[in-house]
């Protein structure tokens with residue numbers, strides 16, 4: 005039999021020490037409640053745990069009860085009653101217990117219920133623990149969760165949370181609404197319906213890599229709107245959430261809509277790439293092909309450019325990502341050209357020069373646009389969903405269109421797509437315009453080049469100071485220069501005869517004012533010193549640089565011909581004059597004999613013959629004068645006399661031969677001049693004869709003299725047919741007659757030439773003022789004679 009052994013005194017003491025020490029070290033508040041006396045005993049932890057000092061803690065149930073949080077009191081009481089009365093061995097409850105400081109701590113209280121042999125509870129032996137820290141953490145976590153959900157619901161981003169293994173355990177409202185997915189377990193989500201096929205594989209690969217490596221996840225992809233089926237660009241990001249040990253506990257992901265920014269940058273990139281292509285060559289048909297290719301499939305499924313050629317729209321470029329479809333569409337287009345008489349689509353854009361925008365192409369829209377069954381079937385086949393047609397405008401004229409069409413992508417163009425399309429059209433217009441200008445310039449340059457190289461005319465670039473910048477071989481040959489001479493420098497001023505330098509100076513002045521010079525005659529001095537007569541026409545090429553382009557024609561042959569003509573006129577008139585003088589002599593003898601005979605009739609005939617001989621004589625004299633002037637052989641016999649003397653004498657002489665007009669004289673300067681009297685008479689007679697001849701309906705002519713600025717001015721005024729303004733500069737040229745009146749009035753066109761030459765030889769000037777149908781005033785000015 006085994007003898008029951010009792011613990012020794014020492015052993016009991018040890019147990020007691022444990023009992024005292026362990027709870028203190030473990031921070032366990034131990035209490036012992038005697039139900040009968042209601043006395044509660046506490047161990048010392050009550051002081052450290054709740055901050056009470058000795059004396060503040062009472063050994064009673066009431067004290068404990070008093071310190072339970074008022075809101076928890078009932079629940080704690082009820083649970084105690086229930087535990088005690090139900091025969092349970094263990095009671096446990098969480099409640100708030102008042103600290104000495106007045107604040108409450110979350111505590112968990114657990115007790116063993118000791119019962120007597122009848123099962124009646126007599127004592128509760130309990131352990132109380134402060135769990136405030138844990139409670140606060142739990143509370144915060146709860147609050148965080150609430151805050152997160154609130155935040156997730158209120159921001160525009162699509163948000164999701166996944167477990168470390170990638171299982172999606174949370175999506176915010178926005179995500180669910182955008183994707184419009186129906187699922188109870190996230191493993192059932194059909195991601196293929198959400199992520200664009202072009203981005204699907206990449207997205208998963210990246211996600212798997214992140215799950216493996218713990219690296220952040222980032223991607224730009226298109227996600228499908230589950231309701232509208234439209235794809236939009238999103239920036240997808242996910243970051244791992246790690247615990248204090250660095251272990252990933254969750255993945256937090258966002259999808260931010262970057263569609264607008266993405267399109268803007270996409271458009272900008274597209275437009276700048278298009279600009280680069282367009283600027284790369286002047287062969288715009290080739291560049292346009294590259295531009296439409298650039299637009300598919302990112303901007304549109306189809307892109308095409310048509311240009312007007314001979315009143316019809318020609319397809320210049322067409323692109324689709326599938327080359328087979330391009331071939332098909334081109335073939336189709338050749339059999340079905342667009343009908344430009346319609347009031348929709350391409351035709352309307354061509355007519356109005358404004359864009360046509362069809363963001364959503366509905367069945368009705370298609371049906372309204374055409375009745376042609378073939379076309380309808382075709383549109384159905386292509387599956388049009390959206391379209392933009394923008395005009396290509398050059399110099400205010402619509403010369404073509406750019407079409408963007410969306411079909412299989414089901415994309416609907418937006419306002420900003422249209423802006424981009426119009427931006428492209430502007431760039432295309434510029435490119436075409438530039439190419440056209442370049443083409444024109446090229447043509448002009450080619451024409452000029454062939455002229456330059458043709459050797460039928462001299463072409464030179466000079467500076468107004470005479471420096472020869474470049475010259476074709478015709479010009480160099482004409483002046484006897486070589487290319488080498490040109491390289492060494494030629495100045496055309498030095499190649500101009502001294503007597504023409506003043507004129508040259510005036511020409512340059514005119515060139516600087518009007519920018520051009522009508523062809524004029526001049527001479528150049530050749531390298532060998534001989535002279536070459538030329539006609540020069542010039543235009544100012546560059547006012548700043550004073551560069552002039554001139555055409556120079558060698559007129560040596562013409563001059564020789566003229567010279568021969570002058571010589572002929574000289575000889576002919578000389579040869580005619582000798583027999584005429586003899587005829588005149590015989591007529592005068594005849595006249596005398598007839599006068600003596602007293603036959604009046606014969607007398608009249610002889611007198612008339614005499615008048616015509618005089619006319620013939622003066623004509624021949626004039627012709628002789630012309631040839632003398634050309635040869636520079638006109639002699640002048642100067643005397644000093646009063647101008648009025650000559651004028652009055654001449655008026656008398658002319659008036660005696662005409663009855664149709666009365667010649668009035670105004671003025672009287674009493675000024676003397678030094679001149680050839682006969683030649684001056686010749687000038688006046690000429691002007692008076694013209695005044696009579698060219699004013700057949702008038703009956704008066706006025707001659708006036710004035711003295712102004714040391715000049716004597718004589719003018720002859722008629723009220724006749726007048727002279728067109730454009731004819732005036734040529735009037736004093738040899739043999740020049742105004743064509744409009746030449747048939748009506750007989751003449752040779754040399755009178756004014758001789759007159760102006762005579763006046764010029766006297767250092768005077770001659771000019772005319774005239775108005776058609778109102779009359780003319782011919783004037784000349786001569787320097788007054790100053791007695792020494």
Ligand code: ADP
Nearest residue numbers: 694695698726741742751752753754755756780
């Ligand atoms: P001609 O009179 O012999 O033709 P001129 O040299 O005298 O030759 O005149 C040249 C041209 O000038 C004329 O043909 C004429 O057209 C025009 N003309 C000259 N004087 C007058 C005038 N007083 N009124 C109108 N036209 C004139």
